[in-house]
Amino acid sequence: MTSVSGITDPQFEDPRLLPAAMSLRDVSVAFHGRVAVRDVTFDVPANRVTALIGPSGSGKTTLLRSLNRLHDLTKGASVSGTILLGDTDIYQGGIPTTVLRSRIGMVFQRPNPFPTMTIYENAVAGLRFNGVKKKSVLDAAAESALTSADLWDSVKQRLNAHAATLSGGEQQRLCIARALAVEPEVLLMDEPTSALDPISTKRIEELMVELKKRVTIVIVTHNMQQAARVSDLTAFLLMGEDRAGEQIEVSPTLKLFSAPEDQRTLDYIQGRFG
Amino acid sequence: MTSNxxxxxxxxxxxxxxxxxxxxxxxxxxxxxxxxxxxxxxxxVGSIVWQALPAIRHQGLYLLTGTSWVSGGATPALSKFGGLSMITGTIETSLIAIVIAVVVGTGTSLAINLLLPSWMRTIAATTVELLAAIPSVVYGVWGMLVLAPLVISTVGPFLNSLPGGNAVFGTVVAGQSLLLAGFVLAIMVLPTYVAISREVIGAVPHELIEASLSLGATRWQTIWKTILPTGRVGLLGAGALALGRALGETVAVVLVIGQVNQLNFRPLQPGVTLASWIASQWGEAIGSDQMNALFALGALLMAASLGVSFISTRLVSRQRSLVNR
Incomplete structure (x- = not known):
């Protein structure tokens, strides 16, 4: 294992050397011609948590939403550069958007379970969209996904209750279960705990560490402590002079928070701006 | 001294x-x-009910279940005022109108909100809203002079040529019919339905649409499984509001329904509604017991419209609280 300057832990592995689940090459996102994120290039290591951090306006969420082509919905949005899922260029028509989005799941900032569906129906919604009809398959998937999301024990007696009856933290874990049920390879999380209390936040952070054994996670977070706690690799973005987000530094989390390479990263993690 | x-x-x-x-x-x-x-x-409200009371006293349930409408003239005891044909005609034309308006209107609202480019959105929305500004007599004349001949020449024969077409739709005789009245009503209530349903569909949280798409749903699945179910209470409210308008519409219906006091159920047959009957019988009824009977029909129509509009207001506000949670 190569040594990384500033790290003395002998157990340390550099996530940049692991196989990549996704690769970003010169990725830029623009809205109506105005660039919001420019020239981002890094690899997302498989079965690890990658955190995108940076102040408001640095383009973290914009970048994240380009990874499952959610910008396709936004008028005037355009994505350039190359984004690979495995070997497939996701913007070059190699993969239908619906298939892409079932391979790359997403959890949003505010818990957004389908309000008219029950807990069970929410958990299997993605499978039903993908054409799974057999009840035994759906039942098994619901149990497995809800278990993975650390929710099964508290909801197994009331699977037919409406999702709105759950607490905020439970709703967010239901959304995680809903995304996991489709068995995605990558899970995108857009500030998944920003609307939650500290205890619910802690449970979801623990869940992420558990989940990375089977799924690659990319998380956007405002909370630097959260990035430090859960992620293996951290990408720091910052708004440049023309107000477009730029990649300042992509380093192993341990290194980025202890011995960052760029002075601007140091200023940010020490709270001097942002 | 410094001024404060x-x-x-x-x-x-x-x-x-x-x-x-x-x-x-x-x-x-x-x-x-x-x-x-x-x-x-x-x-x-009080005077309508007051005027209706003598008819309710003399005719009793016959007002709701009877089918003849005969004035006894000088001998009121011989008068028979049955409103059943008007009641069934009102229900049938309103149902035809609502079914057409909900299907076409929901599609229009979805298209305006989700499919059309933004410059066309405004044009489409304004066009639909302008339909509401056209006086109802214009719709009536158009239905009578333009659509009725079409029913005789094309629509009627086509429906009759279907297997069992005569039994289900009735044999086409004149263009004026329950079907034509329902169709004209549908166009008239469409702006009302679209105005509300457009708002309902537009208020479905974007995050739910994104949640649906992020699970691999197609646009079509997102519409059917996420947008419409999330908005269903409000869409029901929009339908009820449109129903309220259809129940009471008068002038246009008089011109296109045929105005025949018969208990007809087949859409190609002529008929009559509560509102169209009140309007057409008024001239000969003044001062007689028939006037009280018309007031009774009016009271019934008023109660139905108020009930439907109350329900629609409740549904629409329930939808608002559901979405704004």
Missing amino acids: TSTDLRQAAEGHRPSAASRGVYEYVVLSAAGLFAIISLYF
């Missing part, structure tokens, strides 16, 4: 504030306007 600015401002403001006495006058004016409105409303 904030005190000066406060004094200036107090100079413009109405005194206690003049506030009393304002309150008096506003309250009496509201009171007058309340009194007129009560008087309106």
Whole structure:
């Protein structure tokens, strides 16, 4: 294992050397011609948590939403550069958007379970969209996904209750279960705990560490402590002079928070701006 | 002496504030306007019910279940005023109108909100809203002169040529029919339905649409499984509001329904509605017991419209609270 300057832990592995689940090459996102994120290039290591951090306006969420082509919905949005899922260029028509989005799941900032569906129906919604009809398959998937999301024990007696009856933290874990049920390879999380209390936040952070054994996670977070706690690799973005987000530094989390390479990263993690 | 600015401002403001006495006058004016409105409303409802009472007393249930409408002239005991054909005609034309309006209107709202480019959105929405500004007599004349011949020449023969077409739709005789009335009503209530359903669909949270798409749903699945179910209460409310309009529409219906007091259920047959019957019989009824019978039909229509509009208001506000949670 190569040594990384500033790290003395002998157990340390550099996530940049692991196989990549996704690769970003010169990725830029623009809205109506105005660039919001420019020239981002890094690899997302498989079965690890990658955190995108940076102040408001640095383009973290914009970048994240380009990874499952959610910008396709936004008028005037355009994505350039190359984004690979495995070997497939996701913007070059190699993969239908619906298939892409079932391979790359997403959890949003505010818990957004389908309000008219029950807990069970929410958990299997993605499978039903993908054409799974057999009840035994759906039942098994619901149990497995809800278990993975650390929710099964508290909801197994009331699977037919409406999702709105759950607490905020439970709703967010239901959304995680809903995304996991489709068995995605990558899970995108857009500030998944920003609307939650500290205890619910802690449970979801623990869940992420558990989940990375089977799924690659990319998380956007405002909370630097959260990035430090859960992620293996951290990408720091910052708004440049023309107000477009730029990649300042992509380093192993341990290194980025202890011995960052760029002075601007140091200023940010020490709270001097942002 | 230094002037204290904030005190000066406060004094200036107090100079413009109405005194206690003049506030009393304002309150008096506003309250009496509201009171007058309340009194007129009560008087309106009360006098209709009052005028209907003699008919209810003499005809009893026959008002709802009878099918002849005969005035006894000088011998009121011989009068028979049955409203069943009007009731069934009202229900049938309104149902035809609502089914057409909900299907076409929901599609229009979805297209306006989700499919059309933004410059076309405004044009489409404005066009639909302008339909509401056209006086109903214009719809009636158009239905009578343009659509009725089409029913005779094309629509009627086509429906009759279907297997069992005569039994289900009735044999086409004239263009004026329950079907034509329902169709014209559908066009007339469409702006109402689209105005509300457009708002309902537009208020479905974007995050739910994204949640659906992020799970691999197609646009079509997102519409059917996420947008419409999330908006269903409000869409029901929009339908109820449109139904309220369809129930009471009069002039256009008189022109296209055929105005025949028969208990007809087949859409190609002519018929009559509560509103169209009241309007067409009024001239000969004044001063006789028939007038009371028409008031009774009016009271029934009023109750139905108020009930439907009450339900629709409740549904639409329930949808708002559901979405804004």
